[in-house]
Amino acid sequence: MVELTPDLLNQVYAKHLDWYPAIKNPERSPVHINGIGDILDQFDLVLLDSYGVLCRGPKPIEGAVEAIALMRERQKKFCVVSNDTMTRRSIAAEKYQQRGFDFSAREVLTSLDMTDAFLETVTSPESIGVIAPLEHPSNHLLEGMVRLNGCNGVIPDQVNTLLFLTGAGWTGKMQKNLTQSGTTRQFRLLVGNPDIGAPNGNKIVATPGYFLADFAEQTDQKSKPELFGKPAMSIFQQAIKEYGVTDLNRVLMVGDTLYTDILGGNAVGCKTLLLTCGVYQGLNIEEQIEQAEISPDFIADQL
């Protein structure tokens, strides 16, 4: 487990902004609201981040279950859009049900769903090295690929593509071996979960985006990685397409991370709501916005 500080987390995101869609901020300064109920009439579809918006660990965040009930009552469509590469939508929906949310599989879209769609198109699996625990729900699609966890991070010669899928079980030693064996070589880079870090108790733990960033910096990779999760526009567009909504002004993205949820939501053309109950809890939100130079349409303390 590799731990990060909040400052380092922001620094790594900021350093790799060229991997993300261009920043496209709203023209107005953010409007502070009490909760989603204040603005729900303006929207037909609400996209929701999971961690830091709906739940913190296994516990729902205060007000989240009630906010979902309110959306149902007002017949608003919604979809959880999560950078989760350990669960696909059907399993994720069951997980949320255990936490008190009544989501159907259709109301959840994960970056594993997006990654799976890519994996189904792979024709030369032997040239792909994958970072993922040996027990992984997409193992049937990873068949024939090189499992880098099993190689202790050392990249075999036949590998020309690296897929940073899931960070669980990936150690500092494996990362060191990966970097050492990747020096003087160039790779096609793919990342299932572009998040740099995830809150875990009081700590922030490095996630695949961090290992990718570290590898790309240490080995001076020239190609931009392909992202299967937020802030890439494809995952937002997939969710919006599934609901058949065409007026993007009537779509709201709710998140707690400026560099993924808000940057991506703005880029796609949705309105965005930043919550302060997640990764920025206890920090000055205006300062975070100023430093990142990424700004939402709305700010609230919780859903």
Ligand SMILES: [Mg+2]
């Ligand atoms: Mg989050």
